[in-house]
Amino acid sequence: MIQLSLIGIGTGNPDHVTLQAIRAINAADVILLPRKGENKADLADLRRTILADHLTGPARVVEFDLPVRDAATPDYLDGVNDWHDAIAATWAGLIAEHAPNGGRVALLVWGDPSLYDSTLRIAKRLRAAGLEMSVEVVPGLTSLQLLTAVHAIPLNDLGAPVVITTGRQIRDHGWPAGADTVAVMLDGNSSFQAVPPEGISIWWAAYLGMPMQIMDHGPLADTGPRIIAARAAARAEHGWIMDIYLMRRTA
Known part of the structure; x- marks a missing residue:
């Protein structure tokens, strides 16, 4: 069983991180940290700063390159769905590699996982693909x-x-x-x-x-x-x- 923790971290200020988020970070076995390319290196750096400040638990931090959406797809929703499928496949591969026997896997989510963010929809794809998983949402400032x-x-x-x-x-x-x-x-x-x-x-x-x-x-x-x-x-x-x-x- 995988417990997937989606941890809202606010919008760019490390002070936005709540005590609940810190507890969830330190309860994780694996933390997946996405990279979005050189143009958005600031976003990965903020996540690294939060972990450097607050991670005292045993979690392994696994960085990965986030798939890029094909903006040339004629239909916007089709393009987004294909992109989410690719992200879900990337997550599934990382979970299989770094948590093969189950455990707590965390992602630090910009803002809050519930407001114009697709992390929950991507997690739903993992369940639909047969991954035995529960989902925990830690709310964040939006x-x-x-x-x-x-x-x-x-x-x-x-x-x-x-x-x-x-x-x-x-x-x-x-x-x-x-x-x-x-x-x-x-x-x-x-x-x-x-x-x-x-x-x-x-x-x-x-x-x-x-x-x-x-x-x-x-x-x-x-x-x-x-x-x-x-x-x-x-x-x-x-x-x-x-x-x-x-x-x-x-x-």
Whole structure:
């Protein structure tokens, strides 16, 4: 029996790691640490820093190269599913090699395993393939929580609904019906440009919790162009960017 521990580690600040996460790290027999290429070496380095600071147990740390999604696949969902199949196969091989007799296998998950992260879906593939396994989720701070914290705003207006969605959905379908507040994740194309800006305010941040954190907010018509320029400059400097924003209808 494998116990798979999916441990949320926050968004880039080692102080985000909870006591529960530290206990789970030190209960593991094997910790799988993904590498996402040179452009995203910062993400692997953060995981290494967390383990250097908190790992006192006997776990073996096994680094591996994460499969790359084929962006040329015509259908987006087909491409993502193929990518998740490849990641699941990689996990299965590593578990078979490093935990052949069972035990506790851990992965440190950026943010939280439940919010726009596919770790749980990939784990489900291992079960479907016949691996005898239980799954433990250790929650972590999310970019959405950090976004509202750094801007010191509530997620919702009083009694008003919130939609959490992706940049692709905003580009394809526009402002979600019935929503006063829209939080947008996984947006590499500044999809707020698809929204008529009148009466909309935006709160944006990138690299939340990391030393290079940047943020901006204001009326969408004025702030949107500044965000586009800041994203381009940050990506050029660091080679990658992860950002999130919240838009709200304002009086």
